[in-house]
Amino acid sequence: MTTSAPQTLRIMDLALRAGEMLLSNGAGTADVSATMSSIARHFGLRGTYVDVTYIMLTMVHDQQLDEPPLILRRNVVRRETDFEDVTAIDRLVSDLLNDEIDLDEARSRLASISASGHARPRWVVIGGAGLVGAGVAMMLGGEAMVTAIAFLAAVVIEYVRRPLEVRRLPDFYIQVVGGLCASLIAVTAAAASVPSPPSLVIAANIVVLLAGLGLMGAIQDALTGYHLTAVARLLEVVLATGGIVAGVSGGIMVGRMLGVDLGSGTSWPDISHLPFVTIGAGLAAAGFAVQTYAPWSSVPVIAAIGAGAGALSAAMFQNNIDRPWAAGIAAFLIGVVSYPASRALRIPALVLVVPAIVPLLPGLTIYRSLAQLSEESLSGIFAGITAMAVAVALAAGVILGEYAAQPLGRETRRLERRLSGPRLVGPFRAKSRRK
Structure with a gap:
């Protein structure tokens, strides 16, 4: 099918805008590239090249040999993660590839999605962050008072971070402020003799601060061959995590100056605490789903998957399975279960x-590493290595689970060979339009 240059540019612009929204919301480079290429192929653009970096998208369409190529670029604007937008884009592309809408309607819908903003009130989003903190504190064995303080600390952190984000302060400094808030609230709780380790408040809110980082996208890019983008994303994650470490360390230092000892953290609760671990993991997963604007219909499913994964990981760890392996196996099962669930709900698996992996993030291990290093103990180095291993195991396990769950039919195998890996968002088949 032959298209004119203006029509080709309109198709390329649609693909670029859809790809930009997916990439800015945490989608992997392979998923973004495949989605953009699928749109181009659907409209018969065969000689189209897609290049995705962390800050820019480029599409090049070769016309006739005696004509210059058409080139469009689009900068990737940093956005607050909005899984409702990701779901809307995924459904739009699906409708387009199934010929349920045409190019003009697709462009109109995409413009509406981009301009609609967040439908969820801000106080609900902040409450979701509080649920993450409270849920993780419950998982770690915190009593009612500590769970309530963890909830309050997460809410305070979100209130403090929001104006800093509006003022475009770099993420490193925002994470420093968040870590400092968490540790100072824990110092206050310890000074008030709260009857449960206030260090759990810090561990829980480290998870709150880690949850928004794009670790899974970075690992997915590394595993699927997009190493340049993976390095950029990993550097951003490392800097943001360094900010958390600096903020928490500063709070621990202030506590020591005031004569308040937060300790080096508690041990994981025993198997008798498993019901609370399950409930806490479900709350944390649901809270982050609310915080990231996941569709309401998906929140109960996310809570159930997160609760099951948290319980499984805790049970394996209590049976002498190393933390990275326990986290990786639980994450693998998250990926396996999430694929059919996402198809049933008509939402991307990414959502x-x-x-669902948020409750498994190594908040307590990171806190132990910091506390032990502040005491000049070399054990802190090994705890830090364990935390990194857990984080990588979570991302790699989820991606492997998605790969194992996806159909292995002939068409899918061919597509996966072209995409170099599993998919978390976007179409699985690119159907060209019939003349």
Whole structure:
């Protein structure tokens, strides 16, 4: 099918805008590239090249040999993660590839999605962050008072971070402020003799601060061959995590100056605490789903998957399975379960797996590492290595689970060979339009 240059540019612009929204909301480079290429192929643009970096998208369409190529670029604007937008884009592309809408309607719908903003009130989003903190504190064995303080600390952190984000302060400094808030609230709780380790408040809110980082996208890019983008994303994650470490360390230092000892953290609760671990993991996963604007219909499913994964990981760890392996196996099952669930709900798997792994993030291990290093103990180095291993195991396990769950039919195998890996968002088949 032959298209004119203006029509080709309109198709390329649609693909670029859809790809930009997916990439800015945490989608992997392979998923973004495949989605953009699928749109181009659907309209018969065969000689189209897609290049995705962390800050820019480029599409090049070769016309006739004696004509210059058409080139469009689009900068990737940093956005607050909005899984409702990701779901809307995924459904739009699906409708387009199934010929349920035409190019003009697709462009109109995409413009509406981009301009609609967040439908969820801000106080609900902040409450979701509080649920993440409270849920993780419950998982770690915190009593009612500590769970309430963890909830309050997460709410305070979100209130403090929001104006800093509006003022475009770099993420490193925002994470420093968040970590400092968490640790100072824990110092206050310890000074008030709260009857449960206030260090759990810090560990829980480290998870709150880690949850928004794009670790899974970085690992997915690394595993699927997009190493340049993976390095950029990993550097951003490392800097943001460094900010958390600096903020928490500063709070621990202030506590020591005031004569308040937060301790080096508690041990994981025993198997008798498993019901609370399950409930806490479900709350944390649901809270992050609310915080990232996941569709309401998906929140109960996310809570159930997160609760099951949290319980499984805790049970394996209590049976002498190393933390990275326990986290990786639980994450693998998250990926396996999330694929059919996402198909049933008509939402991208990304919307399910990212919140579901939040309860498994190594907040307590990171706190132990910091506390032990502040005491000049070399054990802190090994705790830090364990935390990194857990984080990588979570991302790699989820992606492997998605790969194992996806159909292995002939068409899918061919597509996956072209995409170099599993998919978390976007179409699985690119159907060209019939003349």
